Amino acid sequence: MSGSVTVQAPPPVIVLVRPQLGENIGKAARAMLNFGLTQMRLVAPRDGWPNPSAGPAASGADIVLANATVHETLAEAVADCSQVFATTVRRRDLVMPVVDPAEAATIIHGEAGLSALVFGPERSGLDSDDVALARMILTVPINPEFGSLNLAQAVIIAAYEWSKGVELAQPPLADLDPPAPQTDLEGLIGATNEMLEKIDYFQPESRKVTTLRNIRTLLTKPRWTAKEVQMMRGILRGIERGPR
Amino acid sequence: MSGSVTVQAPPPVIVLVRPQLGENIGKAARAMLNFGLTQMRLVAPRDGWPNPSAGPAASGADIVLANATVHETLAEAVADCSQVFATTVRRRDLVMPVVDPAEAATIIHGEAGLSALVFGPERSGLDSDDVALARMILTVPINPEFGSLNLAQAVIIAAYEWSKGVELAQPPLADLDPPAPQTDLEGLIGATNEMLEKIDYFQPESRKVTTLRNIRTLLTKPRWTAKEVQMMRGILRGIERGPR
Numbered sequence: 001m002s003g004s005v006t007v008q009a010p011p012p013v014i015v016l017v018r019p020q021l022g023e024n025i026g027k028a029a030r031a032m033l034n035f036g037l038t039q040m041r042l043v044a045p046r047d048g049w050p051n052p053s054a055g056p057a058a059s060g061a062d063i064v065l066a067n068a069t070v071h072e073t074l075a076e077a078v079a080d081c082s083q084v085f086a087t088t089v090r091r092r093d094l095v096m097p098v099v100d101p102a103e104a105a106t107i108i109h110g111e112a113g114l115s116a117l118v119f120g121p122e123r124s125g126l127d128s129d130d131v132a133l134a135r136m137i138l139t140v141p142i143n144p145e146f147g148s149l150n151l152a153q154a155v156i157i158a159a160y161e162w163s164k165g166v167e168l169a170q171p172p173l174a175d176l177d178p179p180a181p182q183t184d185l186e187g188l189i190g191a192t193n194e195m196l197e198k199i200d201y202f203q204p205e206s207r208k209v210t211t212l213r214n215i216r217t218l219l220t221k222p223r224w225t226a227k228e229v230q231m232m233r234g235i236l237r238g239i240e241r242g243p244r
Numbered sequence: 245m246s247g248s249v250t251v252q253a254p255p256p257v258i259v260l261v262r263p264q265l266g267e268n269i270g271k272a273a274r275a276m277l278n279f280g281l282t283q284m285r286l287v288a289p290r291d292g293w294p295n296p297s298a299g300p301a302a303s304g305a306d307i308v309l310a311n312a313t314v315h316e317t318l319a320e321a322v323a324d325c326s327q328v329f330a331t332t333v334r335r336r337d338l339v340m341p342v343v344d345p346a347e348a349a350t351i352i353h354g355e356a357g358l359s360a361l362v363f364g365p366e367r368s369g370l371d372s373d374d375v376a377l378a379r380m381i382l383t384v385p386i387n388p389e390f391g392s393l394n395l396a397q398a399v400i401i402a403a404y405e406w407s408k409g410v411e412l413a414q415p416p417l418a419d420l421d422p423p424a425p426q427t428d429l430e431g432l433i434g435a436t437n438e439m440l441e442k443i444d445y446f447q448p449e450s451r452k453v454t455t456l457r458n459i460r461t462l463l464t465k466p467r468w469t470a471k472e473v474q475m476m477r478g479i480l481r482g483i484e485r486g487p488r
Binding site: 157231 | 458459472
């Protein structure tokens with residue numbers, strides 16, 4: 001009918017935050033490539049990068065390691081992503097949509113932009129600030145009496161679910177703009193916090209951390225496009241300035 | 245209608261045929277227990293049983309190893325099973341139904357009897373005689389250019405798919421608050437428009453209708469809860485008022 005071109009959403013990037021052992025980075029690479037994922041991003045890997053232990057553990061998935069990029073912060077690593085999933089167990093401190101791997105895969109295939117699947121350090125998992133950067137929590141439902149999913153296992157299940165939808169994926173609704181890239185969103189959050197700082201919004205000081213997190217959630221949840229984020233910034237600026 | 249009781253099919257047993265490394269047996273046990281599978285059967289493990297390398301690799305899934313049974317042949321190991329899946333790549337030498345992990349899970353949940361998921365030795369995989377004992381072939385569809393699924397990874401994907409059909413899943417989305425009632429939303433939109441009117445935001449007049457509509461979309465899209473709507477109103481009011 002129309003001359004529209006069906007564009008398939010790009011494969012998600014896998015972001016490992018402060019991974020500890022090179023061996024586990026290699027195993028994650030292997031897990032990824034088994035299901036066709038090739039883009040790995042490393043945030044502050046504990047032992048630096050490249051790491052000589054990664055290669056042998058990758059069992060041939062060298063291309064993933066060779067193309068891996070290194071970032072100082074999670075914010076930087078997901079700056080170009082319009083959808084960010086934090087892989088973690090349910091968090092009491094954060095009110096955020098929680099999805100399972102199959103639901104995440106469906107969302108990724110339907111996104112117009114790039115998605116990121118974020119995994120935390122082996123021992124501790126993602127900390128609250130990392131999770132707060134995400135737009136959704138991805139939880140792998142496991143045995144409540146024995147939750148011992150390691151990094152590569154979590155990666156492989158997410159990658160496996162994604163791969164199941166590859167042929168089936170519906171083209172994303174053509175003319176929907178994607179959610180704004182993370183940098184735009186951070187710009188809005190930062191500007192809002194600055195305005196609120198000026199009006200002593202963060203009193204008492206003891207509540208500040210929680211309030212900052214709530215504002216982040218408030219502004220992340222809308223999934224505003226870049227244009228909408230700009231509009232919101234304009235509104236806030238205008239109201240702050242007051243009548244001319 | 246009928247007095248029939250819905251009985252859930254028993255969890256499948258995991259059969260490892262001639263496994264080589266104790267470490268891999270341990271990892272398979274861990275993979276199983278993560279998704280609620282506890283019955284492991286070992287056919288002629290290369291290094292005998294018990295194997296001291298298995299425990300540490302199981303990361304706490306000791307119950308699976310402790311209950312594992314040892315068998316001389318695959319036939320003996322699956323003697324009590326009414327459905328047997330051989331996990332392998334597609335075989336030219338055998339004409340047998342081929343299913344993927346999700347299909348296998350559906351079949352297992354629908355079985356009246358016990359099912360077995362059979363995995364071969366690490367290097368070579370199942371030989372033809374072993375596969376011939378099965379009723380179906382289970383193939384995990386992987387990257388055709390990089391097939392490097394290890395034993396524990398194959399086990400975890402089969403176990404994960406099975407677990408999706410069971411209620412061991414953690415409670416989903418449930419306790420997220422619903423979006424605010426329409427009146428709250430209208431309150432926010434109205435208050436925002438009033439603030440914007442004061443700062444001549446709706447200039448030129450000819451664009452006003454479109455701009456009002458865009459603001460409505462901007463504030464409706466987030467699906468904020470009543471609490472979040474209140475928070476947003478507080479933020480806007482505070483910024484309008486300015487520093488005290």
